[in-house]
Amino acid sequence: MKITMYRADAFTNGPFTGNPAAICPLQNWLSDETMRNIAMENNLSTTAFYIKEGNGYYIRWFTPTFELELNGNATLATAHILMQHEGHQGNEIQFNSKSGLLTVKKLGDYLTLNFPADEYERVKTPAELSISLNIRPTECYQGKTDYMLVYNSEQDILKLKPNFRAMSLVDARGVIVTAPGTKSDFVSRFFAPQHGIKEDSVTGSAHVTLTPYWAEKLNKKDLTAIQLSKRTGHLKCTALGNRVEISGQAITYLKADIFVN
Amino acid sequence: MELKIYQVDAFAEKLFTGNPAAVCPLQKWLPDATLQQIAMENNLAETAFYVQEPEGYRIRWFTPALEVDLCGHATLATAHVLFEHEGFSGHEISFNSRSGILKVTRSGDYLTLNFPTDEFEKVKIPPELAISLNIHSKECYRGKTDYMLVYENEKQIKDLKPNFTSMLMVDGRGVICTAKGDKVDFVSRFFAPQSGVDEDPVTGSAHTTLTPYWSRTLNKKTLTAMQLSKRVGHLKCVDMGERVEISGRAKTYLIGDIIIATA
Numbered sequence: 001m002k003i004t005m006y007r008a009d010a011f012t013n014g015p016f017t018g019n020p021a022a023i024c025p026l027q028n029w030l031s032d033e034t035m036r037n038i039a040m041e042n043n044l045s046t047t048a049f050y051i052k053e054g055n056g057y058y059i060r061w062f063t064p065t066f067e068l069e070l071n072g073n074a075t076l077a078t079a080h081i082l083m084q085h086e087g088h089q090g091n092e093i094q095f096n097s098k099s100g101l102l103t104v105k106k107l108g109d110y111l112t113l114n115f116p117a118d119e120y121e122r123v124k125t126p127a128e129l130s131i132s133l134n135i136r137p138t139e140c141y142q143g144k145t146d147y148m149l150v151y152n153s154e155q156d157i158l159k160l161k162p163n164f165r166a167m168s169l170v171d172a173r174g175v176i177v178t179a180p181g182t183k184s185d186f187v188s189r190f191f192a193p194q195h196g197i198k199e200d201s202v203t204g205s206a207h208v209t210l211t212p213y214w215a216e217k218l219n220k221k222d223l224t225a226i227q228l229s230k231r232t233g234h235l236k237c238t239a240l241g242n243r244v245e246i247s248g249q250a251i252t253y254l255k256a257d258i259f260v261n
Numbered sequence: 262m263e264l265k266i267y268q269v270d271a272f273a274e275k276l277f278t279g280n281p282a283a284v285c286p287l288q289k290w291l292p293d294a295t296l297q298q299i300a301m302e303n304n305l306a307e308t309a310f311y312v313q314e315p316e317g318y319r320i321r322w323f324t325p326a327l328e329v330d331l332c333g334h335a336t337l338a339t340a341h342v343l344f345e346h347e348g349f350s351g352h353e354i355s356f357n358s359r360s361g362i363l364k365v366t367r368s369g370d371y372l373t374l375n376f377p378t379d380e381f382e383k384v385k386i387p388p389e390l391a392i393s394l395n396i397h398s399k400e401c402y403r404g405k406t407d408y409m410l411v412y413e414n415e416k417q418i419k420d421l422k423p424n425f426t427s428m429l430m431v432d433g434r435g436v437i438c439t440a441k442g443d444k445v446d447f448v449s450r451f452f453a454p455q456s457g458v459d460e461d462p463v464t465g466s467a468h469t470t471l472t473p474y475w476s477r478t479l480n481k482k483t484l485t486a487m488q489l490s491k492r493v494g495h496l497k498c499v500d501m502g503e504r505v506e507i508s509g510r511a512k513t514y515l516i517g518d519i520i521i522a523t524a
Contacts, residue, residue, distance in 0.1 A: 005515070005517070009302075014522070015298070015302075015521060015522040016298040016301060016302050020302065020304070037276075037277040040277065041268070041270075041276075041277055041281060041514055043281070043304050043305060044304060165426070251520075251522055252520055253302060253519055253520060254266065254517050254518070254519045254520070255517055255518055255520075256266070256515045256516060256517020256518070257515070257516050257517065258514055258515045259276070259512075259513055259514060259515070259516075260276065261275070261276055
């Protein structure tokens with residue numbers, strides 16, 4: 001059986017940067033095992049599969065080892081593919097998913113995702129988190145799924161070299177590190193050795209914690225952000241009270257047929 | 262600019278097994294930086310690029326991080342692309358490379374690579390290697406680039422759980438672990454944390470050490486082998502004295518076009 005597959009880099013406008021995702025438009029669902037195999041074979045952090053449903057689409061996301069509840073980066077990449085290559089008309093796409101309804105809106109070159117804002121509280125840095133980092137943060141917060149460590153400068157963020165073995169003992173989805181930016185309102189990196197990803201290239205979901213924090217700190221609703229992974233991601237974020245808008249561009253890298261027996 | 266790209270599973274009896282490689286046929290060479298970026302973007306162990314020359318093809322191999330001198334499985338994948346999809350009509354393809362001429366021959370749906378046989382000698386197991394493995398091996402050999410540890414049976418090979426942090430201290434390219442197979446002549450696994458790969462899915466080059474060893478031990482020249490990584494690889498090996506023939510099948514997973522946007 002032959003299936004169309006795309007790859008797109010999300011949260012970037014240049015080649016070989018941003019967060020790569022594979023996207024497979026389907027007529028009917030494949031078996032979960034086949035979707036897991038495709039995601040494993042692609043060896044990217046996420047492969048998204050979607051089928052048309054009513055006026056919108058149903059979307060599912062797979063890592064090389066399991067199915068995810070939610071993935072912003074691959075949703076943005078999927079919206080890009082629908083608008084650029086698969087003939088979706090209009091500037092808004094509705095995705096239904098395991099995590100409910102997700103809407104992607106297009107404005108100019110930017111695609112915008114809308115998420116619930118994270119709730120977080122200031123905590124003492126857990127010992128196992130403290131020892132996993134070579135530079136001490138100034139503050140530590142705990143959100144619903146991640147820790148967020150705040151640093152003084154972009155230089156600190158660039159110089160961080162986590163001990164992933166120690167960090168994998170931290171009880172969380174992952175660890176966000178952040179500081180004020182020199183070319184953007186704030187910068188960040190995201191580590192998740194607990195889930196087999198030492199460092200994620202661009203993490204939309206981390207910005208549901210980052211945006212309310214920096215909106216309050218800098219006293220502005222619209223923020224520019226750079227995620228300082230090796231691949232680098234560019235995001236625009238807007239704090240809307242209990243929601244957060246996260247916007248980025250995307251570019252297509254690959255259009256292909258894959259063969260699945 | 263658009264380029265053709267393939268993704269192929271080498272040493273695979275079926276899709277989603279074996280060792281995946283990307284293969285890009287080129288009309289002419291692109292800048293090294295572009296080849297490196299394509300390999301990084303593909304995020305597979307190797308991406309092979311080739312250009313047709315008056316006599317055969319010139320092949321180069323890139324990991325996501327650097328260009329490498331030789332890669333057997335990506336060469337097998339490239340030969341598969343030429344035979345199956347790019348209209349090559351003969352039975353033998355000659356690749357010129359950084360490591361000299363490499364020939365791939367086709368026999369049925371098996372593709373055969375031909376390599377120099379490794380030279381190895383029995384050694385005392387280095388302590389840093391011994392402590393990195395949860396099961397004691399019965400013999401230790403040292404080849405030109407790898408250690409080879411021989412075990413009692415296939416189950417021990419499956420049950421191995423290396424401590425990759427201590428294995429990092431072992432000198433050389435990597436560590437081959439092998440035993441007599443239940444369904445094939447021998448089985449193996451290949452660990453190379455020193456080279457940035459905890460466990461390789463299928464390792465053609467390790468079989469230049471494995472083949473002469475098992476050929477002598479089992480007293481047969483033609484051997485069937487399985488590499489017991491999570492993905493599993495199937496190989497046929499022939500001991501020809503100073504050379505080793507390593508054969509496998511390949512399966513096409515993807516045919517497409519990549520778009521190199523100019524920023």
